[in-house]
Amino acid sequence: MASARLLLRLLFGAALTAAGGACTPTPDLSPSVQPQSGDAPLRLAALTDLDQRVARVAWRLSEANADLCPTVRLSAGWALHSARQYSLELRPHAEARFGLRGDLPGVLVAPPGSPAAAAGFRVGDLLLAVDGVALSPGEPGGAAAWEGLAANIAVVDAALARGSARFAVQREGGPVDLVIRPRRACGYEVQLDPSDELNARADGRRLFISTALAGFAQSDDELAVILGHELAHHVLGHRPWNDTGGAARRVNEGAWRADGGRGGAEQQADRVGLYLSARAGYDPAAAAPFWRRFGASNWRVRYPQVGHASAGARAAALEAVEREIEAKRSAGGDLLP
Structure with a gap:
């Protein structure tokens, strides 16, 4: 690394x-x-x-x-x-x-x-x-x-x-x-970008998070929610990379425009990302409060956007994923999404 x-x-x-x-x-x-x-x-x-x-x-x-x-x-x-x-x-x-x-x-x-x-x-x-x-x-x-x-x-x-x-x-x-x-x-680079924008992104080869968003995370558990979500895009194949032409822009944009309902790329990454953070020992209970706090502080995420559910809807969905993870732990099962 x-x-x-x-x-x-x-x-x-x-x-x-x-x-x-x-x-x-x-x-x-x-x-x-x-x-x-x-x-x-x-x-x-x-x-x-x-x-x-x-x-x-x-x-x-x-x-x-x-x-x-x-x-x-x-x-x-x-x-x-x-x-x-x-x-x-x-x-x-x-x-x-x-x-x-x-x-x-x-x-x-x-x-x-x-x-x-x-x-x-x-x-x-x-x-x-x-x-x-x-x-x-x-x-x-x-x-x-x-x-x-x-x-x-x-x-x-x-x-x-x-x-x-x-x-x-x-x-x-x-x-x-x-x-x-x-x-x-995992074979991906992670880079912190100096920026006052609340941003994180994946391009198939790397993970990026802005200084503003990293600073917004109040704990390592919340930071793991953000980075786990972005890593999940790579695990799920949402962010391909073309060695001859950089990021596979059309495919990535297609994933970005996936519908904001169940099964959309962002909702898939939310679910799988929470599993990834739990597998690394971070608390999955941090995800829903993070999204509610994010929504309260940023009006743009309070409402559904193209390819994205509202912050409140994402928080509720992640609470269900948290219960799913805890049930698997209680049953002694593998934490596989």
Whole structure:
């Protein structure tokens, strides 16, 4: 699970919109951090704290549901970032806080229970080489860019795909050698996008969630409801990806326009997503209150939209799914949707 800004490698990547959870495909945007108003160090701290939270929830969802995901990979479970991905305003603060340098991947989070955590990785570790292959620091300075980190992550992922990988690490100025034994997880990236829109989306290869929506979630259980819904679109095949042309736009738009009643794509993803979050150990009882609170705070989701039931209807349907899950648990059955 390599990640940058949340290239969370869940080994997993979707969109709840302010219009009611519309998971519509959007153009692939660079995950570099853009300046916003306010104090730079505080903005960086708020942004990276959200990154870390999303990464922790995403890892649990990804590993717990690997057997249900069409795409699986061997993952470290971590989230990685680099100095160059940050704006010129935020970059010096990111370098000072995390010890970042150029395009070299730094550990933003090693979630508890992940292979990265088991190997001894810590926040602030800087990856210098993997299996004897040096990672590139890139050119110094310059505008925010993602490509250098992406190239380094590709080298890291290739090593993890082969199994155990040995990393040369810089930690507080001293060298450390650590070995990761990756585990199976869903093969999708998860990315946190700086945005004040209440959005989450899936494009067949990645899951996306905005900073606004991640911040709106009051608990990890609520965050798992959102990410579980988007992961469910991948599990259900609602979000195909075409390697030659990016997101399969027509098919995705067709799924987005599915009727808002029973059996629609969004209702299917609500149901399956709650199972995915429950399988990862999150409380399914968080789903209905989340949707009622979301509806109360956002008039657009209070009423049915194209392809989407109202927030109240979704909450009621999810209460039924919660009862279904609890009945299966009580009977000792598998939590399979």
